[in-house]
Amino acid sequence: MGIIVPAAILLPVTAAVIRKKYWQPPERLIFVYLMLSGVFNILAAALAARSINNLPLLHLYTVIEFTVIAAFFRSIVEPGRARMLITWLMGLFPLMALINIYLLDSIFLYNLIPRSVEAIIVVSFCIYYLMKSLSFSAGKSPFFNFAVVVSFLLYFSGSLALFALSDFIIANKKINALIWNTHATFVLIMYLIIAVAYYKTKHEK
Secondary structure, three states: OOOHHHHOOHHHHHHHHHOHHHOOHHHHHHHHHHHHHHHHHHHHHHHHHOOOOOHHHHHHHHHHHHHHHHHHHHHHOOOOHHHHHHHHHHHHHHHHHHHHHHHOOOOOOOOHHHHHHHHHHHHHHHHHHHHHHOOOOOOOOOHHHHHHHHHHHHHHHHHHHHHHOHHHHHHOHHHHHHHHHHHHHHHHHHHHHHHHHHHHHHHHO
């Protein structure tokens, strides 16, 4: 969970670099997402190794992660109300995260509310995109977009369950280990799906 899963990010990153000449805006944004994830994981691990509270990094990462993922969805949905709503949420979510820190939590505590809200919004984005792309009237959805959305749906659905059960998980060490390993498995699956999505880019374009 602490070594293999974080290192697995090299799979989609490598596939992305190999297929770089085929990138479109969605591919570029997901690459940014992967790089941010890798950098923040390294920084968090370095701080933890020195017994320094790394939760302020998580607060910052949550905002940046949501912004990049929202930008990805904005790039793959049709112009209209959905794209406008995503644009508004890109501005409102960071504001909500700041208000949460100021009124409810400390920057040195786990940001449960922003992480939960992020998961709910991203899952909603995923469901909306899949419903649109799978409708009879829709054209063929690019494999890259479809695969990434499915990977996000799996990962953030699992994350949402983790956040909802956080109090119970913390109180039970066995369940804590089981849930976090399950969460790590979803992260690994997400990386593998994104790696395949990049690999298939050449064959699709």
